[in-house]
Amino acid sequence: MVSRRSVLRTVPLAAAALTATPGQSRRLDESSTSTHAVRVPPDPATMAAAATAVRGFSADLYRELASTRPGGNVVCAPYSVNLALAMTRAGAGSTTADEMDAVLHAPHPRPGALDSGLNTVEQTLATRYQDGDGVARPLLTTANALWTRLGLGLRPGFQDTLAGYYGAAPHPVDFGGAPEVARQEINTWVSDRTNAKIPELLPSGVVSPDTRLILTNTTYLKAAWKYRFITTATTTEPFTRDDGSVVDVAMMRGPFDPMGYQEGDGWRAVDVPFAGDGLAMAIVMPTRDDLAAIEANLDVTWLGALLTGFGIATVQLRLPRWTFRLPAELAALLSGLGMPTAFTSQADLTGMSTDPALRIDDVLHETFIAVDEKGTEAAGASAVIVRPPSIPQGPQFFVNRPFLYVIHDRFTGVPLFLGRVHDPLATGP
Known part of the structure; x- marks a missing residue:
């Protein structure tokens, strides 16, 4: 730590x-x-x-x-x-x-x-x-x-x-x-x-x-968000942490709209746009190993490819709240x-x-x-x-396990905030 x-x-x-x-x-x-x-x-x-x-x-x-x-x-x-x-x-x-x-x-x-x-x-x-x-x-x-x-x-x-x-x-x-x-x-x-x-x-x-x-x-x-989540449809759903334990979290049922989507080796990602389309939050979930395996390989090449590699798909999105x-x-x-x-x-x-x-x-x-x-x-x-010495039906993307997120500017490819959610209910260290 x-x-x-x-x-x-x-x-x-x-x-x-x-x-x-x-x-x-x-x-x-x-x-x-x-x-x-x-x-x-x-x-x-x-x-x-x-x-x-x-x-x-x-x-x-x-x-x-x-x-x-x-x-x-x-x-x-x-x-x-x-x-x-x-x-x-x-x-x-x-x-x-x-x-x-x-x-x-x-x-x-x-x-x-x-x-x-x-x-x-x-x-x-x-x-x-x-x-x-x-x-x-x-x-x-x-x-x-x-x-x-x-x-x-x-x-x-x-x-x-x-x-x-x-x-x-x-x-x-x-x-x-x-x-x-x-x-x-x-x-x-x-x-x-x-x-x-x-x-x-x-x-x-x-x-x-x-x-x-x-x-x-x-x-x-x-x-x-560019596409608002439906507050009235928010439900509590299970979220599985890397250690296998499960917590019930407030899962926002999101838009069913076109947004960035891509798949890589052992992961897939969605790029959720904010209003105005200039900023977005890229969310990466593992499909094979746990999130630590993706993080261990995170470098300038991988991050650049992620932020510039999104195609468009109509995604059904569910996302937990977190603070x-x-x-x-x-x-x-x-x-x-x-x-x-x-x-x-x-x-x-x-x-x-x-x-x-x-x-x-x-x-x-x-x-x-x-x-x-x-x-x-x-x-x-x-x-x-x-x-002195002494910073049309597309893929479903249900975010119900630990994930990486990157808030970035789409025009420049500059990442502003990076993070991981292992437990959406945790509010501090």
């Missing part, structure tokens, strides 16, 4: 080259001047590579997180974690930067292509969904922020990258004199941007007087994925600040999801904490 208090560590490094404008790199040093007062325009040419990178990181993150919770529900918002780590990567150098690029599946040339691509993805999704009402059109919002200790000297190039590509301006807070006040301020910012679904991303004690920076992302979704929340610390997981240096005294984050000897101390993530007859509400939040 992933503990609530795992830690990511980070320390002194050499200066890193960061992108000043798309396609142009420069060295971070004291003479750098801030050039990005506004968000850099999206570059459509970077979209495909960035979407592939997000899928790769999403598959890796979910696969490792799921392996820590055998027999339990899982949910995460890999897109949120990706953005928080990419902002951190903007201040990394040497081996730390190389390892983070590998974990993030960063496209070439590094690091500019990652920053430019994620900027394009984020702004494209915002254009489509940030003004939605959550009913006729999905509402999807993201927000990024940089929280800094009072008086901390930031590298201008680091500020440029975060402001221009992530829309994240520094928020000075009194980590040194009033860490609890700072923690509450950050938690309020997160709660306000997740419709209070994640009220306390940072638990008590995680912010200390020696905290230097915290980088945060929030991702919030509210979307109604679930999972707080997690990702330090050990990310280290295991290939960025261990960021957790040691050899970490290099000198691209962030003139303050020597910084390390990533914690990477916290929390995700909430609620699915019912009307639609889905989901929220994810991530924080990287930096201090």
